[in-house]
Amino acid sequence: MGDYMKVPHQIEERSFAIITEELGDKTFPEDIGKIIKRVIHTTADFEYADITIISPRAIESAQRAIQGGAHIVTDTQMAKAGINKAKLKKFGGEVRCFMADEDVAQKAKERGITRAMVSMEKAVEDSNNRIFVIGNAPTALFELKRLIEEGKAKPDLVVGVPVGFVGAAESKEALESLDVPYIVTRGRKGGSAVGAAIINAILYMME
């Protein structure tokens, strides 16, 4: 193992240089490139360069919200674990995941729906929960769409990156049909680590 490998900062710099090199002719506006490269850094999967779609002003909208102390809601503990909470905290925000809450489990059971859906209902009760990261449950994204359409939520960014074979792609199409700032990974790919990487890329741009 080379000595340089013991310095995480250098490993990351070298990784991003390799990613940029291998992307070759595929270039992006600076901010968009930072997000896409961080997702590739997290997955080693260059397909994300083609499937990651960022709506106009999504990054700006998210950064303004974070500057204002907005909280971030995730649909998994993994996405919450992956987001740089120390960086977010500097602006006053925190990361919240309601999936393991007792009242969420109870309501989901009573109503025969997913905890992910109930967790979105709970999330929109606090209007300072302004950024949503859905890395797992298409039902969370469909539910958030409903809440947005009913005027119960007006997010500053929805990171819609559920991974999977049943409903994931469709839930992202549904998100893209809405008039909200969004970032999606079209098709089946995505996941909690991808969602966290997108948020971290946005946070690191704010330094």
Next chain:
Amino acid sequence: MGDYMKVPHQIEERSFAIITEELGDKTFPEDIGKIIKRVIHTTADFEYADITIISPRAIESAQRAIQGGAHIVTDTQMAKAGINKAKLKKFGGEVRCFMADEDVAQKAKERGITRAMVSMEKAVEDSNNRIFVIGNAPTALFELKRLIEEGKAKPDLVVGVPVGFVGAAESKEALESLDVPYIVTRGRKGGSAVGAAIINAILYMME
């Protein structure tokens, strides 16, 4: 959104059916297939069918350790968050990640090495930490290799799936050269979510 989508159990069954179908001629022994399909379920990336390598008796070795109450050590909070801790707890084990420990940060700084390396040294101090999941840091895997070679660790399973462009592939090759039960994803791909999926597949087989 179809009503079936509100039942997570049915979504998962349908997802695995799609994965099996799309794998086509690629079939695996039952236990190995369960691990590979769960990784694909987590990533929507069929390349894992080709790069996931499971050493002989690795699954059996891990299950015996878990039955005996072994703990699982991860190199990220994300992998820890992703592992089904309730299932593991039934056997008496818990998931441990030392990356955020104050003493680990302190020692890493003093010695100019990564926290991931120090966290492995700390992990092997308790001989009941018998399963290791490395989803992020090649340095953790290289360090674990050293500890194994020096006789300071004798794991019942090492899940070596660091993702990345600098050292990740090499660290997995190093793991494969050892005489320990291992599961790796050859090359650059992997990650905390992949590591957690592998452990969960092993846990779900034990039901």
